[in-house]
Amino acid sequence: MGAAAIPHNEKLRLQVLQSLNVLDTPIEERFERITRMLASIFDVPISGLSFVDKDRHWLKSVQGSDVVELPREFSFCAHAILGDDVLVIEDILADPKFADNPLLEAGHGVRFYAGAPLMVADNIRVGTLCLLDVKPRQLNESDLTLLKDFSTTAVNELLARAGFNPEAKLA
Numbered sequence: 001m002g003a004a005a006i007p008h009n010e011k012l013r014l015q016v017l018q019s020l021n022v023l024d025t026p027i028e029e030r031f032e033r034i035t036r037m038l039a040s041i042f043d044v045p046i047s048g049l050s051f052v053d054k055d056r057h058w059l060k061s062v063q064g065s066d067v068v069e070l071p072r073e074f075s076f077c078a079h080a081i082l083g084d085d086v087l088v089i090e091d092i093l094a095d096p097k098f099a100d101n102p103l104l105e106a107g108h109g110v111r112f113y114a115g116a117p118l119m120v121a122d123n124i125r126v127g128t129l130c131l132l133d134v135k136p137r138q139l140n141e142s143d144l145t146l147l148k149d150f151s152t153t154a155v156n157e158l159l160a161r162a163g164f165n166p167e168a169k170l171a
Contacts, residue, residue, distance in 0.1 A: 080115030
């Protein structure tokens with residue numbers, strides 16, 4: 001798997017991420033609640049709230065896995081932050097762009113990924129709210145809308161936690 005492209009606004013994106021003071025912080029119930037609901041509603045074994053830092057992918061909240069950090073170049077979420085829409089990989093092994101991801105070879109068994117970007121300002125995506133499954137699957141339009149809504153809720157919680165007005169977003 002090739003590493004994701006670096007966003008054109010990477011320097012600003014990383015500054016905004018740092019300003020949120022969320023990296024390497026303890027578990028917080030407000031985010032655990034979101035990832036628990038996601039895992040239940042979407043019936044997936046793994047859900048997470050992740051942040052894409054300069055060289056790593058770090059999970060603030062994760063259900064169904066003990067992994068909380070991995071190299072950015074192995075991260076599906078690093079690809080998801082490149083656009084505004086939910087990134088869906090219905091069958092990772094069947095997708096030539098992702099089939100050689102070392103995480104698959106390490107026996108993690110992940111076959112499906114969906115990640116909704118955490119957009120905290122115009123064109124500033126600091127991470128994702130993501131779903132993973134051990135079997136291929138599809139999401140319908142209703143599922144995509146629901147995942148985006150949860151992503152917006154996570155962003156509002158993140159901004160409120162950092163002392164920003166969630167309705168104003170960051171500039």
